[in-house]
Amino acid sequence: MKKILFVLVLVVYFNLTTKSQVLNLMPWPSEIKMAQGQFNINKNLRIIVDGQPDKRFQLNLIRFIQQLSKRTTIPLDRDTIITNAEASIIIKVNRSGVVKLGENESYSLKIGKDKILLISETELGAMHGLQTLLQLLDRNNSSFFFPCLEINDKPRFAWRGLMIDACRHFIPLEVIKHNINAMAAVKMNVFHWHLSEDQGFRVESKVFPKLHLMGSNGEYYTQEEIKEVIRYANERGIRVMPEFDIPGHASAWMVGHPELASAGGTYKIEKFFGVFDPTIDPTKKETYKFFEKFFKEMAQLFPDEYMHIGGDENNGMQWDKNPKIQEFMKNNGIKSNHELQAYFNGNLLKILEKNGKRLIGWDEIFQSSLPKTIVIHSWRGRESMEEAARKGYRSVLSNGYYIDLFHNCSEHYLNDPLPAESKLTTEEKNRILGGEATMWAELVTGESVDSRIWPRTAAIAERFWSLASVNDVDDMYRRLDAINLLLEESGIEHIKNREMMMRRLCNGSNIEPLRALIDAVEPLEGYNRHGSKRYTTEYPLSRVADVALSDAPDFVRFRLSHNDYLKTKNRENYSKMMNLLDKWSSNQQAFYALASENVALKEALPLSDNLAELASITRKLMGQFNAGIKNSSAETDALRIQVEKLNKPVAEMELPLFKVTLDLIGKLRNGEKEE
Amino acid sequence: MKKILFVLVLVVYFNLTTKSQVLNLMPWPSEIKMAQGQFNINKNLRIIVDGQPDKRFQLNLIRFIQQLSKRTTIPLDRDTIITNAEASIIIKVNRSGVVKLGENESYSLKIGKDKILLISETELGAMHGLQTLLQLLDRNNSSFFFPCLEINDKPRFAWRGLMIDACRHFIPLEVIKHNINAMAAVKMNVFHWHLSEDQGFRVESKVFPKLHLMGSNGEYYTQEEIKEVIRYANERGIRVMPEFDIPGHASAWMVGHPELASAGGTYKIEKFFGVFDPTIDPTKKETYKFFEKFFKEMAQLFPDEYMHIGGDENNGMQWDKNPKIQEFMKNNGIKSNHELQAYFNGNLLKILEKNGKRLIGWDEIFQSSLPKTIVIHSWRGRESMEEAARKGYRSVLSNGYYIDLFHNCSEHYLNDPLPAESKLTTEEKNRILGGEATMWAELVTGESVDSRIWPRTAAIAERFWSLASVNDVDDMYRRLDAINLLLEESGIEHIKNREMMMRRLCNGSNIEPLRALIDAVEPLEGYNRHGSKRYTTEYPLSRVADVALSDAPDFVRFRLSHNDYLKTKNRENYSKMMNLLDKWSSNQQAFYALASENVALKEALPLSDNLAELASITRKLMGQFNAGIKNSSAETDALRIQVEKLNKPVAEMELPLFKVTLDLIGKLRNGEKEE
Known part of the structure; x- marks a missing residue:
């Protein structure tokens, strides 16, 4: 039965590829049927809500109206919501929802020319429906409108999270809040707040005030602020x-x-980044007396069912060197540090359960001595997650969603928690709860963190919500471009702050030559930036590399045109490519004029030179490709040496164009076989 | 004695006009001497603080270091501040300052090649000195540096304020805070918070909770938030x-x-704007019982010496119609509503004095029956302020600083609270405490308010701080351009949000044609926008006019070139002008392509057409001017009719170029006398 439904839905999806090109939905709904016509918006719009939604729905509806009003410039005020007359938007919610794992979040939306019907079991579903409506908003020369269609929608995974590390750099409260607002815009439902680290303890503890007072340099969240964040998030489901x-x-x-x-x-407090020795002593009774009190306080502060105890990257150095700990292990038959950590976790589990909480932790906590109620949060790989599933443990995937590492969005997007080739049984599959994008904060501040999280996390949100079959990378990038602006309206400062940082770097000069360069380059991927300098928590992170994006926007455009051109030889895409290559070549002089007398920009000069040269080579190669002219093996080798030189990292940045050029060189090689 | 000093200082100022061209200070210091060389900044920078500053200084110094680090990309952390070794920046503060009217805010700053010396009586002065240093920060191709110089600086007026109306539209807490931060950047010292209005009561009252709960639609500041704002402002002096x-x-x-x-x-709660009938009954005992309790609570919440009781625009309608009030007036010999209001104020004054507060109110409270301790806040004109001064009352000027009315910055800048021609005696002059820029909030939301306050308020801040002789409008506009970016770094979202609003209007299309148009147009000045529509508190204010600036940036550039060209016939300025005129003409087509299918932009199409035509006429006239060709009286009249047609307001905007064109037409008229 389930399989049949799946096939039907797929058909619907594929049938719509042409028409759906014009829709900018993300995450893509599980079922969508287009219809003819449009629902026009004017100041007489009225909305009625029927049923028993939680009171959070009213607040979401008011925000929906305000955002609609801002975008349409049409005055729509609180009187838009009516209770006793004819309305053109009718919302029916069967019952009040609870913000917890597994709650019903489905909705159906039917847009007709005169009426919109939004139906859901709980208001959480209807809230997702409102976000879908905002994404559907369109305009022409005479009005704003929603296109007529029918949507039935529900999430594929129940756990769709974003983790923010607020420790390695403190992330201001307002930034946390607008990130939560953006999560709601793409139907995510778990905000995982990483609150303690070597670099900072970020929560006010009234029981142990030395934790935050001595452990945070004054940068922590008060309990009032935390309550406000929880209220704010709960309001958004x-x-x-x-x-x-x-x-x-x-x-x-x-x-x-x-x-x-x-x-x-x-x-x-640690200033540097990495793995350090200080480790909790799991053998002392006092340790557990401390955590009894601590988790009692935190369990009351944080109402969620789950408490994450981390547990990753314990290097065991302090344990190995402490004779009392070694003796304790011997006396208790504990054979390894891993077993000792399991012993520690077992004790923590008892404390958490006493406080009505479930335990979740990173891969390292996984030990079959622990009960099946715990959840494994997998950062090391899908394999360990699947192993846990086979052994009866539920899990959440973060491996492949490390958005701090500057990978292209497509890599995260194609990383499916449950790929088609998975060998798990249905029962085991059900133990894969979903996933979380993880924003570790070595290389971000409150100023830049948004541009590292977004828009890529919207694509990850789609991976967690939409059908596995929704996986066309080019279409994802196209939609991401539109969603990017909606994310900005939700309060995210990824575009705004990047522009500000460019203005600051350019010190009053026209920023366009910097933009032209930076929109074509990417920060070094993986841990290359971390390794290039001894970064500390107090490093300003205001350099050129800090405004480079993981998906260089102009390069994304280039690649889309390039991919299509290779397939279709479409002339329009050819000239789009040529225009970008010309832009990159000609920008060299403008960037030199901007940067040569500005010490903050000077480090990027070689990158600008390399880009110009690489663009000019690529232009020539494209001409050759177009004319069908091949290179000899010797010419090919010479070209490769020439472009390899242009692939050196400069100021922690690199040129994504390089791979395209290298690929072209290969394609243009004479028929002779490569060795 | 005072006069002689004044002349000396003037000499210093004028001597430096050439050199000072490169300094972007605002407000301009009272005394400045340039020297040779520069102080380079590197990661070994160390700062020592000597003397007895209040602890707020340490917090300001840390923020100074962080901002310096962000701008220079040089890691400068908390260890930059040392206590017991050789430092290159030495700060000496004699005593702890108090944030109150008349406190010493002077400082002196001496920048040598290896040492910087910042000396002040209180830390408030040294904090101003740190802001001066940030404004002096410069760079070349090898380093960031401060230019060597010597500054002695102190404010001309003790009261340098910004009022924000948080009632007509609620202004979010974060926006209030970053505005206070920006005030500190331009040495302002009074944040006047307009907290009650027909449209909203914005303070949590624990004594009378119905005030905020029923009077605010849920948009008010909690007492905790108010305390946080007061702490935040106090930290910034x-x-x-x-x-x-x-x-x-x-x-x-x-x-x-x-x-x-x-x-x-x-x-x-009133939704519309204007003057409404509801008025407090000043004749009932219960009224004063209420205010006894209310002001006791507010006097404790707000520690400042002054309590502003408004008092403006009481239309008296309810008083006239109420027989009991009429009888009360008769029985008590009160002859007019103005006298009745003075009676009310007299009673309020007693309440405030009992709570240790001084009373301040708008012009209307002025009645010579009130004691000389009150302060008159003049919105109606300098004359009423001077009359008050002659009668022995102190006052603060806001007339001429109504930044909500979209006037050009220069108008506010040249509005001196104490102009040279003032006939007041020295004693009377001393009663003029200063002034306040007033941001009334009919036509702003939290999203747009920054772009209405800044950067113009920086020029007003200079009027209140600097010598009266610092009044070169063109130089002010030049410096304002640089200060604008520093304001952004202080957290102000005037540039960021405007860009976001343009992106929202353009719905994903390239915003440049909109920017090209909007940078050449201005919102209708005065009360013309208020009058053009029945705006309400819930109007979205997201239209094209809402991103137009009071000083259209491209037009400011045009005017600077034009003014200079008329004087010097400089060719460079001629081509700058021509480039802008060409840009405006050629943008017509690009804007049409952007706007014709976008209902949000369509209303601006006629404006784009008018600008193109006006630019093309102006271009022709400039050519004539250049060639010395005059027009007959008939040709002149025809031209005037032609351009007058282009001067019609479109979508609440107008073209500042019009006045230049009209002026040119006059200049090019044949010698015949005008009738």
Whole structure:
């Protein structure tokens, strides 16, 4: 039965590819049928709500109206919502929803020329429906409108999360809030707040105030602020799950509480990044007395069912060196540090359960001695997640969604928590709850974090919500472009702050030559940037590389045209490519004029030179490709050496064009066989 | 003695006109001497603080270091501040300052090649010195640096304020805070918070919770938030003065407390703008019992010495119609509504004095029966302020600083609270405390308010701080351009949000044709926009006119070139002008392509057409001017008729170029006398 439904839905999806080109929905709904005509919006728009939604729905509806009004410039005020007369938007919600794992979030939306009908079991579904409506808003020369269509929609995975590390750099409250608002815009439902690290303890504890007072340099969230974030997220249908990372990554705890450590001495807040020795002592009774009190306080502060205890990257150095710990292990038959950590987790689990919480932690907590109620959060790989599923544990995937590593959006997008080739049984598959994008904060500040999270996380949100069959990369990039502007309206400052940072770098000069360069380059991927300098928590992160995006926007355009041109030899795409190549060549001089007397920009000069040269080579190669002229093996080798030189990282950035050029060189090689 | 000093300082200022061209200081310091060389900034920069500053100085110094680090991309962390070794920046502060009217805010700054010395009586002066340093930051191809120089600086007026009306539209807390931060960047020291109006009561009252709960649609500041704003402002040396506007402009009070009104019935929060009837009943004992409790609560919440009671635009309608009030007036020998309001104010004054507060109010409160301790806040004109000064009252000027009315910056800049021609005696002059820019909020939301306040308020800040002789409009506009970017770094979203609003209007299309148009047009000045539509508090204010600036940036550039060209016939300025005229002509087609299918932009099409035609006429006239060709009286008349047609307001905007063109037509008229 389930399989048949799946096939039907697929048919619907594929049938619509042509028409759906004009829709900018993300995540793509599970079922959509286009119809003729449009529903026009004017100031007489009236909305009626029927049924028993939670009161959060009214607040979401008011925000929907305000956003609609801003975008349409049409005055639509609170009187738009009526209770006792004829309305053109009718919303029916069967019952009040609860913001917890597995709640019904489905909705159906039918847009006719005169009436819109939005129906859902809980208001959480109707709230998703309102976001779909905002994404559908279109305009022509005489009005704003919604296109007529029918949508039936529900999530593929119940756990669709974003983790923000607020420790390595403190992330201001307002930034947290507008990220939660953006999550709601793309139907995500778990905000995972990474709150303790070597670099900072970020929560006010009234029971142990030395934790935040000594462990945070004054940068922490008060309990009032945390309550406000939880209220704000709950209003948007989003769970807030805190993470207190123990026993490793725990230096900041020990600044105020050195007695928690597995070695004597004093501790300081870590400035550098990596894996450090300070580790909680899991053998002392006092440790658990401390956590009894601590988690009791935090369990009351954070109402979510789940408490994340981290557990990753414990290097075991302090345990190995401490004779008392070694003795404890011997006396208790504990054979490895991994087993000792499992012992620690078992004790924590009891504490959490006493406080009505379920335990979740990173891969490292996985030990079959722990009960099946725990959830494994997989950062190391899909394999370990599947292994857990086979052994009866539920899990959440973050491997492949490390958005701090500057990978292209497509890599995350194509990373399916449950790929078609998965060998898991249906029962095991059901244990894969979903996934989380993870924003680790070594290389971001409150100023730049949005541009690292968005828009890529919208594509990840689609992976968690939409059918596995929705996986056309080019179409995703096309829609992402439109969603990007909606994300901005939700408060995200990814576009705004990047422009500001460019203005600051250019110091009053016209920023366009910098933009032309930076829109064609990408920051070094993976851990290359971390490794290139000894970054610290107080590094300003205001350099050129900090405004480069993981998907260089002009290069994305180039690639889309290029891909299509190789297939179709379409002339329009050819000239789009040529225009971009010309832009990159001719920008060299303008960027030199801008940067040569500005010490902040000077480091990017070689990159601008390389881009110009690479663009000019690529232009020549494209001409050859077009004319069908091939290169000899020697010419090919010479070309490869020439372009390899242009592929050196400059100021922690690189040129994505390089791969296209290299590929072209290969394609243009004379028929002789490569060795 | 004072006069001699004044002349000396002037000499210093004028001597530096050439050199000072490169400095982007605003407000301009009272004394500045340039020297040779520069102080380079690198990661070894160390700062030492000597003396007894208040602890707020440390926080300001950390923010200074962080901003310096962001701008220079040089890692400068908390360890930059040292206490016991050789430092290159030495700061000496004699004593802890108090954030109140008349506190010493002077400082001196000496920048040598290896040492910077910043000396002040209180940390408030040193904080101004840090802002001066940030404005002096410069760069070349090898380093960031401060130019060597010597500055002695102090304010001309002690009261340098910005008022924000948070009632007609609610202004979010974060927006209030970054505005306060920007005020500090231009050495302002009074934040005047307009907190009650017909359209909203914006403060949580624990004594009378119906005030905010029923009077605000849920949009108000909690007492915790207010305390946070006061702490934030105090840290930046800025007073927070609240205004509770009574007896008129008081509808919102009466929603929860109809017993305060001078007429029976129920009241609602006003949606429209203007002057409304609801007025406090000044004759009932219960009124004063209410205010006794209310002002006791607010006096404790707001620590500033001054409490603003508004008092403007009481239309007296409810008083005239209420027989009991009429009888009360008769029985007490009160002959006019103005006298009745003075009676009311007298009673309020007693309440405020009991709570340790001084009373300040708008012009209308002025009645010589009130003691000389009150301060008159003049919105109606300099004359009424001077009259008050002659009668012994102190006053603050806002007439001429109504930044909500879309006037050019130069108009506010040249409006001196104490112009050279003033006939006041020295003693009377000393009663003029300063002034305040006033941001009334009929036509702004949290999204757009920054672009209405800034950068113009920086020029007003200079008027209040700098010598009267600093009044070169062209130089002000030149410096304002640089200060604009620093304002952005202080958190102001005037540039960012305008770009976002343009992106929203263009719905994903390239915004450049809109920018080219909008950078050449201005919103209708004065009360013309208010009058053009029945705006309400819930109008979205997201139209094209809402992104037009009071000083159209391209037109400012045009005018600067034009002014200079008329004087010097400089060819470079001629081509700058021609380039802009060409840009305006050629943009017509691009804007048509962008706007003709977008209902949100369509209303601006005639404006784009008019601009193109006006630019093309102006281009022709400039050619004539250049060639010395005159027009006959008939040709002149025909031209005037032609351009007058292009001067019609379109979608609440107009073309500042029109005046230049009209002026040119006059200049090119044949020698015949005008009738």
